Amino acid sequence: MSPKKKSMLLFLVVALLLVLSLVAVFFLNSHNEQGEIARIYQDGKLIREVSLTDVASPYEFQVEASDGGYNLIRVEKGAIGIKDADCPDKICQQRGMVSDTGYPVTCLPHKLVIQIERLTAASNGIDAVVQ
Numbered sequence: 153m154s155p156k157k158k159s160m161l162l163f164l165v166v167a168l169l170l171v172l173s174l175v176a177v178f179f180l181n182s183h184n185e186q187g188e189i190a191r192i193y194q195d196g197k198l199i200r201e202v203s204l205t206d207v208a209s210p211y212e213f214q215v216e217a218s219d220g221g222y223n224l225i226r227v228e229k230g231a232i233g234i235k236d237a238d239c240p241d242k243i244c245q246q247r248g249m250v251s252d253t254g255y256p257v258t259c260l261p262h263k264l265v266i267q268i269e270r271l272t273a274a275s276n277g278i279d280a281v282v283q
Contacts, residue, residue: 188203189204190232193266204227204230205229210226211227212225217262217264221239231249231250232250234247243259
């Protein structure tokens with residue numbers, strides 16, 4: 153076999169492996185996704201779960217704080233944020249609408265945390281098993 157044919161065969165094998173790996177990654181990711189959910193905690197307790205994938209039209213709801221304050225939460229398809237609050241610094245409002253799982257929306261004066269999580273078909277709440 154000539155060196156030119158060997159290099160062409162090697163190129164085809166590498167290209168085929170690359171295409172197969174991309175197809176496998178796409179297939180696995182697309183079938184495991186069940187959407188995103190926002191979990192709203194106040195004073196460390198889960199008070200509400202909101203699906204961000206099933207939002208037909210944007211809506212708002214209010215969460216009352218134990219000190220008499222409030223947070224007005226806005227939910228859109230794929231995003232959530234605090235639209236209005238009566239806390240003194242209003243940092244939670246400045247965060248805007250959030251759609252990523254990286255950083256939660258927090259309102260420290262009202263002890264409110266909104267955490268976005270991606271749900272997968274394989275997620276059962278267990279991260280690891282140790283013996």
